[in-house]
Amino acid sequence: MRIYRAENYQALSRKAANIISAQVIIKPDCVLGLATGSSPIGTYRQLIDWYHKGDLDFAEVRTVNLDEYVGLGPESAQSYVYFMHHHFFDAINIKPANIHIPNGLNHDAQAECARYDAVIDSLGGIDLQLLGIGRNGHIGFNEPGVAFEKFTHCVNLTASTIEANQRFFNSPDEVPRQAYTMGICSIMHARKILLVASGADKAQAVYNSFFGPVTPNVPASVLQLHQDVTLVADEEALAQVKAHGLL
Ligand code: GLP
Secondary structure (H helix, E strand, C coil): CEEEEECCHHHHHHHHHHHHHHHHHHCCCCEEEECCCCCCHHHHHHHHHHHHCCCCCCCCCEEEECEEECCCCCCCCCCHHHHHHHHCHHHCCCCHHHEECCCCCCCCHHHHHHHHHHHHHHCCCCCEEEECCCCCCCECCECCCCCCCCCCEEEECCHHHHHHHHHHCCCHHHCCCEEEECCHHHHHCCCEEEEEECCHHHHHHHHHHHHCCCCCCCHHHHHHHCCCEEEEEECCCCHHHHHCCCC
């Protein structure tokens, strides 16, 4: 595992964008696994900036997103498909046909998850998977207790995640209770993994995930078993790691 310490969110975003750029430049038709949440927004902003400067070309890039709320579609401003278009896709030259996100409007969970796994397979797997991390150590929507061997599946969101994500909705009642998410197995099959973490409320999760025991109770801890993981975190998110004298 490689850890990049960033002074602040801007520096973190720039470093993460640099790593993604390297991937796109080395393999212009690469498959990027993408994430939502507030953590990667700065990374997307930086990539858009470099695209406008002519340094990056997304014409052949294919993307697969980690997850989507069940019941929300592109019309809903809280859906992840909306988020991705708003924060990234609409500002770059990616081809719509190359964008893949679980379809939250398909209520047949088994069919949707199987379809999504087949999409990832048909693309030849993920070259670089970008991840954020939940306060409880979740990745994608793989909540504590998830079986490590899962591919795309339907999950019931925990109270902690519903509470954390309610800021994007008018009220906690509006937060969907379920989501489709790539499983731990889907994520672990990515050839490279890049996790971005920012802010004090991630400090415990970062410490537990990268320096604690590997356990389904902290889903991101499984990343310790991956051969090519890069963590880019700001000083606040690294506070617990530093407090334990590990940096
Ligand atoms: C959601 C997403 C995760 C994301 C997490 C943290 O639960 N499903 O992929 O990592 O939120 O989000 P944030 O970066 O806003 O803290």
